[in-house]
Amino acid sequence: MQNVHRKNIIFIGMPASGKSTAGVVVAKRLGYQFIDTDLLIQEQEKRLLKEIIAQEGNEGFLKIENQVNRDVQAEHAVIAPGGSVVYCEEAMNHFKKIGVVVYLKASFETIRTRIGNPRKRGVVLGEGQTLQMLYDERTPLFERYADITIDEDAIGKEDDMIDYILRVFQDA
Numbered sequence: 001m002q003n004v005h006r007k008n009i010i011f012i013g014m015p016a017s018g019k020s021t022a023g024v025v026v027a028k029r030l031g032y033q034f035i036d037t038d039l040l041i042q043e044q045e046k047r048l049l050k051e052i053i054a055q056e057g058n059e060g061f062l063k064i065e066n067q068v069n070r071d072v073q074a075e076h077a078v079i080a081p082g083g084s085v086v087y088c089e090e091a092m093n094h095f096k097k098i099g100v101v102v103y104l105k106a107s108f109e110t111i112r113t114r115i116g117n118p119r120k121r122g123v124v125l126g127e128g129q130t131l132q133m134l135y136d137e138r139t140p141l142f143e144r145y146a147d148i149t150i151d152e153d154a155i156g157k158e159d160d161m162i163d164y165i166l167r168v169f170q171d172a
């Protein structure tokens with residue numbers, strides 16, 4: 001794999017796919033910085049994500065999400081954006097430039113079980129849109145931007161997934 005050692009690792013995937021929890025452990029084990037861009041959004045806006053979504057609507061939130069992710073400057077960082085970042089074209093083009101994009105792919109059943117009620121979690125859902133519809137809408141976007149895909153259901157436990165990701169990057 002090219003240039004992995006000076007680049008960043010960016011996780012994409014559905015909410016609850018493990019971008020934030022796996023990301024922080026992978027960063028620690030590689031000696032990289034960890035950036036959860038959802039926290040940068042909250043810091044900039046001085047509001048919680050769910051408040052931004054409620055007050056600005058989905059389009060308003062995505063505009064902020066695009067701006068914050070597009071402006072991330074990092075080297076040797078693991079970056080965990082929110083799941084909806086794949087709708088943000090400028091942000092995704094930026095990530096493709098500054099790093100290797102890793103898609104944490106999990107089946108719909110796995111995501112549904114982990115999320116429970118998506119309306120409670122502050123997911124960017126359209127009116128009348130179900131989690132299944134959202135999953136089907138986003139899957140081709142995740143696939144389009146992914147440099148590497150990690151199939152969580154084939155790997156199993158979270159610890160095994162982290163070991164698997166580390167092997168991919170340590171062998172690169």
Ligand SMILES: Nc1ncnc2c1ncn2[C@@H]1O[C@H](COP(=O)(O)OP(=O)(O)O)[C@@H](O)[C@H]1O
Binds near residue numbers: 015018159161
């Ligand atoms: N491979 C996995 N197996 C089981 N649980 C997982 C796995 N990956 C993540 N989880 C769990 O899913 C939940 C959501 O993870 P989180 O890191 O917040 O996802 P994201 O940032 O992608 O929304 C956490 O409770 C985490 O422990």
Ligand SMILES: O=C(O)C1=C[C@@H](OP(=O)(O)O)[C@@H](O)[C@H](O)C1
Binds near residue numbers: 014019050083
């Ligand atoms: O996928 C989404 O619509 C969202 C996912 C969240 O992040 P995680 O993917 O880290 O849960 C957060 O950015 C926001 O609530 C919207």
Ligand SMILES: [Mg+2]
Binds near residue numbers: 019021
């Ligand atoms: Mg997260």
